[in-house]
Amino acid sequence: MRAVIAEDSVLLRVGLVKVLEMGGFQVAAEVGDAEALLAAVEEHRPELALVDVRMPPGFGDEGVRAATEIRRRWPRTAVVLLSQYVEERYAAELLAANSSGVGYLLKQRVADVGEFVAAVRRVVGGGTALDPQVVAQLLLRRDSDPLDRLTPRERDVLGLMAEGRSNAGIAEALSVSDSAVAKHINSILAKLDLPVADADHRRVLAVLRFLGAPRA
Amino acid sequence: MTIPAVLRRSALRVRRDAGFLAAGVPLHLALVPVWSWGVLTLAETGNWALVLPVSAALLLVGVPVLTAVQRFRHRALLGVDIPRPAPVQQRWSWASAARRLSVTRPWRRLGYHLLLGPLLAGLELSVLVVAIAGLAGATAGGWVWALPVGVRQDWFGYATQLPCYTLGGLALLCVVPWAAGAVARLESRPALVLLGPSRAQRLQERVDYLAGSRTDLIEAVDAERRRIERDLHDGTQQRLVSLAVNLSLAMATRPDLSGGAREVLAEAHLEAKEAIAELNDLVRGLHPPVLEDRGLDAALSGLAARVPLPVRLRVDLDERVAPAVESVAYFVISEALTNVTKHARATRVVVTVRRVGKVLRVHVTDDGLGGADACAGTGLSGLAKRVGSVDGTFRVSSPAGGPTTVTAELPCGL
Incomplete structure (x- = not known):
């Protein structure tokens, strides 16, 4: 699997290359700004683009805009955004366009190499990886409506679902059985008036859309 | 200070004041020929059509020149700076013409030069005459021999009168420094009032300057x-x-x-x-980039999600407000949430941001212990200062036992 890295800090770029290589990726290009990133993705057509949000020249939301464009122009390239701080607004914009093959994580998550590589693989497989802090922000924004009806345990499950975890992953994180998780999920979907879907993935997307929907 | 130094200083001051008065006499009398010519010609011929335009033209030229010279005279000889009225930077219209008149107030300058000037010249002249008479009297012994014999014998009795003249002259010379200083000081007041900008205008300029420098800061x-x-x-x-x-x-x-x-x-x-x-x-807490990119609403969720207790966030903003206001509102909420986390022992916090007319109203309410004091510690008083810097108001309501509400109202309709 090939990857392109966009990160303006040279020091961190070296670390990211090592981590991805350890995770079985082959780094095709390392660039330092959004323009070079788009050119590199066009040239190499990688399976993964690992992108810093804040890059030259504006040091604002360049990475978010580049990620949206990559998902639009090259749907086969999954994008994982990295940032010093995560912002629910950027996540909502990212998910509004297309919520599969997208990840948005705090930079410090890279420091837990195993979990980070697992999250990246999930995204490359068409899944989603949202940082727990984004999920916390999204939940915070939504606490005056149907989410109030959820029990605390159901909220935990929803949060983990929104991070992009599988049923087994949720069961492990909460130390409960798979069937208990399935029961919670069914209850959540019912309370949030979401249609029951077949695949885990579609449920996650539904939840994410619900969380990331623009507020009226 | 030694006695010679005192003498030297007062001699310098006397010379300066006398110079100031002497320079004032011709300036204050400069318009006398104009109006005396006008009055006389009018009395003789009754020719309004000649007198009015000519004197108007003379005044139009003379008043600004005299004002400029007076300004220089006050600054150079008395050290008093008479500010110029600030120019009105507007395109011509009736309103701007009226404003220009009310700012420059030409009738005041006219009054100064035409009416007050001759009076001041009279004062100046009398001081100068006293000074000359004093000098003449004090030094009478030195020059009296040069007078023709007849005059000398008639006017100056050598034995009796000359010492009187000398003493009288010395006495007058003692009065001169005081009189010259008093008249010079007296003169500077009407000059400042009539030739300079009005008090309201000076204050306005000062306020404009301070407001500008505060914004810069x-x-x-x-x-x-x-x-x-x-x-x-x-x-x-x-x-x-x-x-x-x-x-x-x-x-x-x-x-x-x-x-x-x-x-x-x-x-x-x-x-x-x-x-x-x-x-x-x-x-x-410093200044997140998302605040600039997406505004206050977007920036606050990151802040609220960091607080280790449930936060209810309600932001009701149709459009972005000025960056300085966004920044202050963000800072207030950030600090208030930090305070809640550190001190309040609360179980939940409600943050609301709402725009009401031209005011951005920020509330942070917690259900904690209360008893927060806006005057104690640097946290809350620092917030009050920061809010004050954009002309906002800041209130803390924190009865013992809670709840605590921090309210900031920031004007944003500018």
């Missing part, structure tokens, strides 16, 4: 916060993340390490991650 502070945030983001934060990543890689790639070594690595890894989290919390 606030912008400078904001820029400084952004710079610090940026420096930390580009430098220290990246280094720390890189350090944590390398420690994690070391643990992942060297499973053969001894138990002790692994433990040390794991501890260093944990420390590095905690340092990252702490620094992030600190830097997030």
